Amino acid sequence: MEHEQHLALLGASAQGDKQAFSKLYHATSKQLYAVCLKMLSSKELAEEALQEAYVRIWHNASEYRTGKGTVLTWMVSIVRYRALDILRYHKIRKEDELVENESFDLDTSEKISDSEQLLLDKCLQQLDLQQRQAIYLAYFNGCSHQEVVKHLNNPLGTIKSWIRRGLMSLQSCLTP
Amino acid sequence: MNYQSEDLKNALAAEYVLGTLRGPARQRFQKLMMQFPLISDATQTWEQHLNGLGQKIPPVTPDIVVWQRIEDQLGFVAQPTKTNVVAITKSKPRIWQSIAGLASAAAIVLAVLLFSFQPPLQPEVQQLALMSNEQADLLWALEIGADTISVQATKKLIAKSDADYELWIVAVDGRPPISLGLLPKVGKLVLSKPQLFDQIEIAALAVSLEPLGGSPNGSPTTVLYTSELVIL
Numbered sequence: 001m002e003h004e005q006h007l008a009l010l011g012a013s014a015q016g017d018k019q020a021f022s023k024l025y026h027a028t029s030k031q032l033y034a035v036c037l038k039m040l041s042s043k044e045l046a047e048e049a050l051q052e053a054y055v056r057i058w059h060n061a062s063e064y065r066t067g068k069g070t071v072l073t074w075m076v077s078i079v080r081y082r083a084l085d086i087l088r089y090h091k092i093r094k095e096d097e098l099v100e101n102e103s104f105d106l107d108t109s110e111k112i113s114d115s116e117q118l119l120l121d122k123c124l125q126q127l128d129l130q131q132r133q134a135i136y137l138a139y140f141n142g143c144s145h146q147e148v149v150k151h152l153n154n155p156l157g158t159i160k161s162w163i164r165r166g167l168m169s170l171q172s173c174l175t176p
Numbered sequence: 177m178n179y180q181s182e183d184l185k186n187a188l189a190a191e192y193v194l195g196t197l198r199g200p201a202r203q204r205f206q207k208l209m210m211q212f213p214l215i216s217d218a219t220q221t222w223e224q225h226l227n228g229l230g231q232k233i234p235p236v237t238p239d240i241v242v243w244q245r246i247e248d249q250l251g252f253v254a255q256p257t258k259t260n261v262v263a264i265t266k267s268k269p270r271i272w273q274s275i276a277g278l279a280s281a282a283a284i285v286l287a288v289l290l291f292s293f294q295p296p297l298q299p300e301v302q303q304l305a306l307m308s309n310e311q312a313d314l315l316w317a318l319e320i321g322a323d324t325i326s327v328q329a330t331k332k333l334i335a336k337s338d339a340d341y342e343l344w345i346v347a348v349d350g351r352p353p354i355s356l357g358l359l360p361k362v363g364k365l366v367l368s369k370p371q372l373f374d375q376i377e378i379a380a381l382a383v384s385l386e387p388l389g390g391s392p393n394g395s396p397t398t399v400l401y402t403s404e405l406v407i408l
Contacts, residue, residue, distance in 0.1 A: 047245075167191070
């Protein structure tokens with residue numbers, strides 16, 4: 001449902017329909033903003049990432065391909081890449097300001113009807129706790145390997161291996 | 177190194193999407209994506225796998241200024257569709273006036289040049305409009321005759337292939353803009369002139385950017401340029 005609405009709005013945006021793009025923004029920006037705010041921990045930088053992401057979405061609206069995830073997933077990819085660029089550009093260190101435990105108050109109440117999300121939840125739960133923590137720190141907080149090392153107090157080699165093995169387990173679980 | 181090896185390709189794509197592939201390795205990977213479609217496919221698959229995670233964070237409403245900045249950056253604000261009709265209902269809309277003022281000054285200069293250097297216009301030409309961009313490059317010259325509007329696209333026009341340009345009457349009385357048809361992207365085109373053209377007071381002619389085939393809803397989508405009419 002949500003995806004079909006987004007798809008219609010994105011399609012119209014690709015044709016230059018500004019009102020559709022405005023609707024798409026207002027339907028999706030809360031989620032994209034949450035993603036980049038969490039990664040950048042700064043209102044100013046998160047707003048910068050969000051703005052750049054939507055400018056890109058407007059210009060590249062016709063590049064979305066059905067079958068490569070939902071429209072929202074595609075848009076989250078775009079805003080995360082912007083946020084990662086900003087992290088790198090500003091050389092932001094994610095060492096001090098993070099909460100030490102796995103306190104990701106994940107929103108599992110909504111969108112439960114989405115089968116992709118359900119499968120993702122199931123597969124994430126199958127990971128070892130340490131693998132999941134390491135992946136969450138990298139994904140949600142934009143931590144580098146070194147920064148994950150500082151948070152989880154384990155050697156770099158161990159962290160890299162947790163992430164790599166976690167990702168591969170995730171893939172085999174997610175791939176039909 | 178065999179970058180196309182399945183495992184390596186996959187592992188790199190995963191860490192690229194996750195964000196843990198950093199520094200020069202990240203830049204190298206971006207180049208590899210451009211070179212090898214299989215690598216960019218793998219990356220897209222990982223985007224699909226991982227970026228569902230982004231939907232698990234509780235949403236946060238961004239400040240309203242962000243949308244305003246996006247509109248500014250994309251040039252939505254100068255010619256918003258919504259306020260377009262409203263603006264024209266006022267007797268002398270400021271936006272049209274200022275653009276038209278500039279355009280008319282340029283138009284007169286250009287009109288003089290045009291008449292000095294070009295063969296005489298056909299006798300039935302009654303009015304003239306010259307559509308120029310912000311850099312004052314003349315893009316279309318319009319000759320309004322008794323029953324026709326003859327439009328010549330100039331070499332300065334770099335037309336988008338995935339869009340059309342539509343010509344509109346902006347009436348002084350504030351009625352919604354009236355379409356005169358699509359403009360040529362190259363060469364000359366003769367449009368038929370509606371009777372209404374001589375029956376209403378015209379504030380300006382406007383050019384809008386439209387999806388191929390013209391405005392989907394009968395009103396201009398993105399107004400690009402305007403020109404007042406020069407009466408001969």
